[in-house]
Each structure stands twice: as structure tokens, then as C-alpha cells.
Amino acid sequence: xxxxxxxxxxxxxxxxxxxxxxxxxxxxxxxxxxxxxxxxxxxxxxxxxxxxxxxxxxxxxxxxxxxxxxxxxxxxxxxxxxxxxxxxxxxxxxxxxxxxxxxxxxxxxxxxxxxxxxxxxxxxxxxxxxxxxxxxxxxxxxxxxxxxxxxxxxxxxxxxxxxxxxxxxxxxxxxxxxxxxxxxxxxxxxxxxxxxxxxxxxxxxxxxxxxxxxxxxxxxxxxxxxxxxxxxxxxxxxxxxxxxxxxxxxxxxxxxxxxxxxxxxxxxx
Numbered sequence: 201x202x203x204x205x206x207x208x209x210x211x212x213x214x215x216x217x218x219x220x221x222x223x224x225x226x227x228x229x230x231x232x233x234x235x236x237x238x239x240x241x242x243x244x245x246x247x248x249x250x251x252x253x254x255x256x257x258x259x260x261x262x263x264x265x266x267x268x269x270x271x272x273x274x275x276x277x278x279x280x281x282x283x284x285x286x287x288x289x290x291x292x293x294x295x296x297x298x299x300x301x302x303x304x305x306x307x308x309x310x311x312x313x314x315x316x317x318x319x320x321x322x323x324x325x326x327x328x329x330x331x332x333x334x335x336x337x338x339x340x341x342x343x344x345x346x347x348x349x350x351x352x353x354x355x356x357x358x359x360x361x362x363x364x365x366x367x368x369x370x371x372x373x374x375x376x377x378x379x380x381x382x383x384x385x386x387x388x389x390x391x392x393x394x395x396x397x398x399x400x401x402x403x404x405x406x407x408x409x410x411x412x413x414x415x416x417x418x419x420x421x422x423x424x425x426x427x428x429x430x431x432x433x434x435x436x437x438x439x440x441x442x443x444x445x446x447x448x449x450x451x452x453x454x455x456x457x458x459x460x461x462x463x464x465x466x467x468x469x
Contacts (some may be wrong), residue, residue: 224258231257231280238344238366240376247376249343251364252285256339256348259332260360262325264289266317267358283367286352287360298350302387304334336362341383344375347390368393385411392419 233254237246264276269291279286295308307330311317320326336348346367352359366372371393375386388406391398398406403419406412414420 224261227261227278228254228257231285236365238369238372238376240373242377247344249345252362253336253339253343256336256362257285259336260285260287260348260362262320263287263332263360264358266320266326267291267294267312269312283363283365285362285364287358287362289358290356291358292353292355293358298333301330301333302337303383304331306330337383337387341375341381341386344372346371346394347387385409 231252233250233252235248235250237248239246261276261278264278264287268274268276268289272290274290277286277288279288291312294312295310296306300306317326326332333348340347340363345365346363348360348362350358350360352361371390374389375381385406388398388402389411392406392412397417403412403416412419
């Protein structure tokens with residue numbers, strides 16, 4: 201009887217927290233989360249990681265709840281696919297964009313729902329320093345998985361994609377075998393692996409550190425990194441032929457055919 205009375209007292213004292221705990225347990229139980237192995241090239245011992253990090257799941261949900269645009273009367277939707285989780289809520293980034301929060305250095309001055317955020321802080325669902333996105337990115341890096349992104353977000357809704365599997369094995373091996381790599385470098389190289397555009401400043405920084413090679417828009421993993429991640433063939437394919445070899449092939453082709461169209465000449469670039 202004493203145990204039951206204590207449980208009732210706790211529920212009466214903080215019903216919101218207990219309701220949230222029940223809801224989260226139900227959500228986590230529905231998500232197929234399991235360990236899988238990533239085998240490095242230079243070791244017989246695999247790295248065993250969780251498909252999803254529980255804290256990242258809750259962080260994605262908490263952000264959706266805290267920053268939802270409630271006047272639209274829309275639902276927050278969590279979708280599980282075989283290789284990712286997607287969190288969708290109405291609204292937009294109230295201050296700045298998600299890239300500014302990756303390093304954990306930006307703290308927002310205003311919130312869309314200040315009273316709700318204060319309540320969530322009081323029951324320790326979120327913090328006020330905006331480390332949540334930063335923690336998600338660090339967790340993915342430490343588990344050698346692709347980075348989260350908000351690329352599918354629009355002007356009226358926020359869409360967080362949380363990968364739960366290896367997209368490019370070589371990239372995961374790169375993180376595994378270079379565990380001291382900075383989060384900034386990992387995020388940028390993740391973008392390169394996914395074929396996303398990165399800023400000229402970022403390209404210059406990665407090139408200076410000899411992590412990438414190539415010319416815009418075709419940048420790729422540098423040779424030294426390719427050797428580590430067993431991307432030698434892929435590297436050579438991206439690098440292609442140097443200018444002199446291209447010139448020689450072009451002259452040989454003109455000699456053989458007499459003339460070439462502009463698109464045909466473009467083939468040798």
C-alpha cells in the first residue's frame with residue numbers, strides 16, 4: 201500500500217512528467233532499434249553501434265514539440281523507414297538556421313513558444329543552451345553514421361531526418377579510423393560524400409587539410425583518405441585524366457574523325 205501511495209503522490213505532484221514518460225516509452229518501443237557491426241579495414245574487431253541513439257530520438261521529438269507552430273492545429277509526425285527516422289512539425293526555425301546550432305555555440309534569444317519551453321526546461325526535457333542539435337550530430341559521428349539534416353524542410357514545416365544505417369561504407373570507415381576528426385570536418389565530408397554543395401571557404405579549408413581534391417563542382421575524397429577507406433578505384437575514376445592526356449586524346453580523335461561537335465569536345469573536359 202505504501203508503494204502505491206507513493207506512486208499516486210508522485211503522479212499528483214508532476215502529472216505532466218509521468219504522462220510524457222509513458223508516451224516516450226510507447227514511442228521508443230515502436231521503433232526498431234538494434235545493434236549492428238561495422239568492420240574496419242585494419243582490424244579484426246568490429247565496431248558495434250546502435251541503429252539509433254535514444255537521446256537523439258527524444259531530442260528530435262522535444263524540438264518538434266517545443267518549436268511547433270500550434271496555431272496551425274497540425275500534428276507532429278514521427279515516421280520510421282527501414283534506414284531513417286523522420287520528425288515533422290509545422291513552423292520554421294524561429295531564429296537562425298540549423299547549421300548555426302551544429303557546433304553548440306549559438307543560443308537563441310527568443311522562442312516561438314516561451315511558456316512551453318520554460319515548462320519543458322523545468323521538467324528537464326530540454327535545456328536553454330540549444331545543445332540538442334549539437335548532441336545529435338556528435339552522437340552520429342561517434343557511431344560512425346551519416347549526419348542528421350533538415351534538408352527537406354520548407355517555409356512552413358520543419359523536417360528532421362535522422363539516419364539509422366550506413367549510407368556510404370567508406371565514409372563510416374573514415375570516421376571509425378579517424379576518431380579524433382573534428383565535428384566540423386566530419387559534417388563537411390559528410391556533405392561531400394552525399395554530393396551536396398559546400399561553401400568555397402569550406403572547400404578551401406578541406407583542401408588545405410588535404411582531405412579533398414578535384415575542381416568544382418566535382419570535389420572528392422583526397423588520395424590519402426582514399427587509401428585509408430579503400431576508395432582507390434573510386435578516387436581514380438573521379439580524378440580522371442590530366443590536361444595533357446586529355447589534349448592528346450582530343451588531337452587523336454580529331455585526326456581519326458576530321459571534326460568534332462562542341463558537345464563531343466566537351467566529353468574530353
